[in-house]
Structure formats: structure tokens, C-alpha cells
Amino acid sequence: MSLAKPPSNMGHSMLDFVRDLQTTICDSFLSFENKNAFFSDTWTRPHHSGGGISCIFEDGSIFEKAGINISSIEGSFQSDTEKAMFLNLLSQLNHSTFDLDHATYFATGISLVCHPINPFIPTVHMNYRYFEIQSSDTTIWWFGGGCDLTPYFLDTTLITQFHSYLKLACDCLDRSYYPHFKDACDSYFFLPHRNEHRGIGGIFFDYLQSNTQTHYLDLVKSCGSTFLESYLPFIDAHKNTPFTHDHTQWQQYRRGRYVEFNLLHDRGTKFGLQTNGRIESIFMSLPKHVLWTYNEDLLTIHHLDLLEVIKSPKCWL
Numbered sequence: 001m002s003l004a005k006p007p008s009n010m011g012h013s014m015l016d017f018v019r020d021l022q023t024t025i026c027d028s029f030l031s032f033e034n035k036n037a038f039f040s041d042t043w044t045r046p047h048h049s050g051g052g053i054s055c056i057f058e059d060g061s062i063f064e065k066a067g068i069n070i071s072s073i074e075g076s077f078q079s080d081t082e083k084a085m086f087l088n089l090l091s092q093l094n095h096s097t098f099d100l101d102h103a104t105y106f107a108t109g110i111s112l113v114c115h116p117i118n119p120f121i122p123t124v125h126m127n128y129r130y131f132e133i134q135s136s137d138t139t140i141w142w143f144g145g146g147c148d149l150t151p152y153f154l155d156t157t158l159i160t161q162f163h164s165y166l167k168l169a170c171d172c173l174d175r176s177y178y179p180h181f182k183d184a185c186d187s188y189f190f191l192p193h194r195n196e197h198r199g200i201g202g203i204f205f206d207y208l209q210s211n212t213q214t215h216y217l218d219l220v221k222s223c224g225s226t227f228l229e230s231y232l233p234f235i236d237a238h239k240n241t242p243f244t245h246d247h248t249q250w251q252q253y254r255r256g257r258y259v260e261f262n263l264l265h266d267r268g269t270k271f272g273l274q275t276n277g278r279i280e281s282i283f284m285s286l287p288k289h290v291l292w293t294y295n296e297d298l299l300t301i302h303h304l305d306l307l308e309v310i311k312s313p314k315c316w317l
Contacts, residue, residue, distance in 0.1 A: 002050065002053070004049050006106060007132065010130065010141070015108045017220070022069075024228070033060040033062055033063065034060060034061045038057045038068070039057070043280075049074045051278075054068075062116055065287060069110065071107070073106070076103070090133070098138075100133075104134050107130065111285075112227075115255070115288070125147065126148075127268065129143070131144075140209075143208040143209070145220060151199060152306070154305055158237060165226045168226070173218060177205075182203055194260070195311065196257060197311075256291060
């Protein structure tokens with residue numbers, strides 16, 4: 001097995017959760033499809049212990065491309081690039097002077113991106129992760145993750161329902177979480193060079209460690225377990241919605257913004273590249289079909305309702 005063995009009970013608990021969640025989501029997605037299996041790709045990291053399992057589905061009747069990845073990795077800090085990157089992470093936790101020369105790390109999580117064929121079904125992204133850094137006498141840990149939606153056409157009823165599920169998942173742990181995580185999501189998934197947000201948001205959090213490990217594991221479980229409830233209604237409602245070439249062209253144009261964010265700004269992409277991550281799994285998030293057009297006004301003039309939300313995030317609840 002390529003997955004690294006967790007060094008702690010919490011690492012084991014998180015890994016067990018993401019493995020079960022991966023299986024549950026894959027089985028649910030396949031129930032909509034005319035194929036009977038994902039391509040399951042087990043991989044091992046070079047020069048480090050651990051690896052992952054990437055479950056990829058392409059060219060189905062519903063999903064143009066869907067990937068549900070889990071990973072469990074461990075290692076020591078070999079390069080200056082790795083050390084600098086992790087010191088930057090640790091600075092967020094007020095541990096910027098932590099000695100990494102004799103430390104090891106462990107990380108596990110799940111990452112999902114789904115690009116449906118029908119333009120009326122949104123692209124969706126979800127990931128939840130757990131980190132540990134251990135030295136001889138100190139262990140630093142934190143949780144991160146979130147879920148967000150990138151629609152091409154506004155279905156305000158289902159978008160509101162999507163946010164409602166996320167709020168309920170957060171409220172189980174702390175009623176202050178959803179508004180805080182929602183604002184963080186709007187801030188994070190932003191393309192400054194376009195002055196646009198990537199989609200209609202969701203929740204986003206990182207560096208959570210001020211409460212107990214069990215508290216944050218429960219948060220991640222609550223949010224991860226509500227994913228299917230929040231997203232499948234879009235598939236049920238729009239899997240048979242007719243669409244035209246113009247609808248698809250608009251979808252592929254907006255996917256260009258998705259690509260721009262993931263390649264220019266996404267911290268997960270940068271983390272994977274800077275730690276010698278597996279390229280195929282890192283770029284799983286990119287759509288198969290995308291376009292950029294020079295005279296954007298010819299397309300955007302017909303979609304001002306979506307663009308208004310993209311420019312100025314909306315409170316959906």
C-alpha cells in the first residue's frame with residue numbers, strides 16, 4: 001500500500017475518514033453514469049514515504065472529468081524550498097522559528113474536483129486535510145479545507161440550498177463558523193488580475209488548531225459528509241436539461257477563470273509542486289475542455305446576472 005502510516009491516533013482517524021468518504025462519493029457518482037468504475041490509480045511519492053489513491057472518471061454521460069483523490073504522506077525536510085515553504089506555513093501558527101532540520105511531517109486528506117458535461121450543472125471543489133510536524137519534543141498540527149461551487153448559470157434555489165447544507169454542517173460545531181468560513185472562501189477564491197471571484201463561494205478554513213483535535217476532526221467529518229447532500233441536487237435537477245453550443249461555449253470560457261486561479265493562486269497546487277507531488281494528481285483539477293476568447297464582451301453581455309455575483313459576493317442565506 002502506498003499510503004503512509006500515520007504516526008498518531010488523530011492521523012489514523014483522519015485517514016480512515018477520507019478513505020471511507022472517497023469510496024462513498026465514487027459509488028454515488030457512478031450511480032449517475034453509464035460506466036461501472038472509476039480509474040483507480042495508486043501512486044507512490046518519489047524520494048519520500050507515502051503516496052495516494054486517485055480515482056478519476058472521464059468522458060461519461062454526466063461527468064466530463066471527475067477526480068476524487070486521497071493521500072497520506074510523510075517525510076523530512078530535505079530541500080531549502082521545502083523548509084522555506086513549511087516555515088511560511090508555520091508562521092501562520094506563530095511557529096516561524098521552529099527547527100525543521102530534525103523534524104518530520106505527516107499529511108493526509110481528500111481532494112475532489114468535478115467538471116460536469118451539462119453547463120447547467122456547476123463545477124464543484126472540495127478538500128479536507130490534516131497536517132502534523134514533529135520534532136523530538138514538539139508536535140504541531142492543524143486542519144484545513146473547504147468546499148466551493150463554480151456555476152455557469154445561476155440556479156438560486158439550489159445555490160441557497162448548497163450554502164444551507166454547509167451552514168448546518170458548521171453549526172453542529174460552532175454557529176460562528178459558517179459566516180467566518182464563508183467570508184474566507186470569498187476572499188481566497190479571488191482572481192485579482194480579473195477583479196472576479198472564481199464562483200459563488202462556499203466555505204474555506206485553514207490553520208485550525210485553537211480548539212482540540214477531536215473538535216476539528218468532527219468539523220471536517222460534518223462538512224465532508226454533507227458534500228453529496230449539497231451537490232447531488234444539481235445533478236438530479238439538470239442532468240436532462242437541454243443545452244446548446246452557446247451554453248457550452250460560455251461554460252468553457254468561464255472554466256478559463258478556473259484554470260487561471262488554480263495555476264496562479266491556489267495554495268494546494270503550489271504545495272504539491274514545491275514538495276515534488278505527483279503532477280497528474282495535482283492537475284486533476286483542470287477541465288478537459290476550456291477556451292479563452294479575446295473579445296469577451298461578445299459572451300459576457302448575455303450573462304450579466306452571473307457576472308454581478310462573480311464581481312460582488314452575495315449572502316445566500
